[in-house]
Amino acid sequence: MSLSCKSKQPDGQRRRLLGGIAGAVSLGGGFSLIELALAKSEDEAISSLNRWGLLIDTAKCASGCDACVKGCNTEHNLEGFDRPETDAQWIRKLEVTDRQTGHVSSLPMLCQHCEDPPCVDVCPTGASFRRQDGVVLVDKHTCIGCRYCVMACPYKARSFVHESLYNQKSYSPRGKGTVESCTLCVHRIDDDRTPACVESCNRDGNGAMVFGDLNDADSQIAKTMRDSASRQVREDLGLNTGVRYQNL
Amino acid sequence: MSPGRLILLGVCMVTALVSATTSAVADAPVFPRGKGEQCVEPTQTMRKNHMKFLVHQRDDTVYQGVRTTKHSLKNCVDCHVQEDSAGQFIPIDAPGQFCQSCHEFASVKLDCFECHATMPDQGHANLGNTPGKMGSGAASLTAHAFSTKPSDDAAQ
Ligand code: SF4
Numbered sequence: 001m002s003l004s005c006k007s008k009q010p011d012g013q014r015r016r017l018l019g020g021i022a023g024a025v026s027l028g029g030g031f032s033l034i035e036l037a038l039a040k041s042e043d044e045a046i047s048s049l050n051r052w053g054l055l056i057d058t059a060k061c062a063s064g065c066d067a068c069v070k071g072c073n074t075e076h077n078l079e080g081f082d083r084p085e086t087d088a089q090w091i092r093k094l095e096v097t098d099r100q101t102g103h104v105s106s107l108p109m110l111c112q113h114c115e116d117p118p119c120v121d122v123c124p125t126g127a128s129f130r131r132q133d134g135v136v137l138v139d140k141h142t143c144i145g146c147r148y149c150v151m152a153c154p155y156k157a158r159s160f161v162h163e164s165l166y167n168q169k170s171y172s173p174r175g176k177g178t179v180e181s182c183t184l185c186v187h188r189i190d191d192d193r194t195p196a197c198v199e200s201c202n203r204d205g206n207g208a209m210v211f212g213d214l215n216d217a218d219s220q221i222a223k224t225m226r227d228s229a230s231r232q233v234r235e236d237l238g239l240n241t242g243v244r245y246q247n248l
Numbered sequence: 249m250s251p252g253r254l255i256l257l258g259v260c261m262v263t264a265l266v267s268a269t270t271s272a273v274a275d276a277p278v279f280p281r282g283k284g285e286q287c288v289e290p291t292q293t294m295r296k297n298h299m300k301f302l303v304h305q306r307d308d309t310v311y312q313g314v315r316t317t318k319h320s321l322k323n324c325v326d327c328h329v330q331e332d333s334a335g336q337f338i339p340i341d342a343p344g345q346f347c348q349s350c351h352e353f354a355s356v357k358l359d360c361f362e363c364h365a366t367m368p369d370q371g372h373a374n375l376g377n378t379p380g381k382m383g384s385g386a387a388s389l390t391a392h393a394f395s396t397k398p399s400d401d402a403a404q
Binding site for chain 2: 040042043044045046129131133137139140141164165166167168169170171173174175176178186187189190191
């Protein structure tokens, strides 16, 4: 499993570079130029120099806690219609049991933001795509609702919207007849913020999730992944997922 | 056809055209003004090309993460949305509202709002997602949406 990407992507990283330059110029009063340098201006395009990912520690994630799920549902206004089979679900909690030992792990399952996403492979219209910074999305303007991607996803991470919706968030358009899944909160990423699930886990849960740039050797996520073992779910598929698990 | 008849026909056609134009102006949609002094582009440009700006911005945002607001749909909504007498936002696709009134007049289906928010996010906070509190136009639609929520099912 090579994480330090089989880089289709050039080395180095804009934010790291800027951070490095600004690092030398940190100012007094808790104010540092690093934060300024980190911010992507709104007219700036994303870059393949970044690859966003999540690291989830299943040892910290507790059975019965669903702070991340609640955070996601609130952020994107994922209301249920009391039809669990078809209600939208971008992140869900799973309990996985090791049949041999009986050890039970609790973990959140969501779009794994693969480098080689099966959903993108099968999509007939090109609606499923991978952003340059590694986030896998559906362009709902192009999606025809065929649901091939839903079938192709090994993580069952995608949902189909069956009902007309009327109260979407301005930053999270959703509509009947299209497929949707975790966006890794791109609207937040583009604004240099952390995804809602991670924020909720830190605030109301057990601090089991770390979000960051896998390509940035100095980021917390990259350091932790270098120093301790982590796994991909279904690593046999060789998808190079952006979401990784510890203690699984 | 004699020249006289031709002229008569011409006169009739011109009259018909003029009256059509006049009636079109008379029927022209009336919609609320946006906030501020002027739109992000000259009005005539927007009338003709707003959809091009929106599509361009849409692809930049979806694929490139460009979040400028000048030509974003969100910006249109933020500026053109109206409040009812109770201070609640009225969905911009409700009858008589900015987007809807013109699209209805031009007989062009407005499908942006099948997915996109019809009012600023603040509105949802105010509304508390409670049926009946939403502005006039979408009230019945919303009522439908809410009637299928678990709590309502339980109440039935
Ligand atoms: S449902 Fe939409 S995103 Fe999924 S494969 Fe079909 S067109 Fe592509």
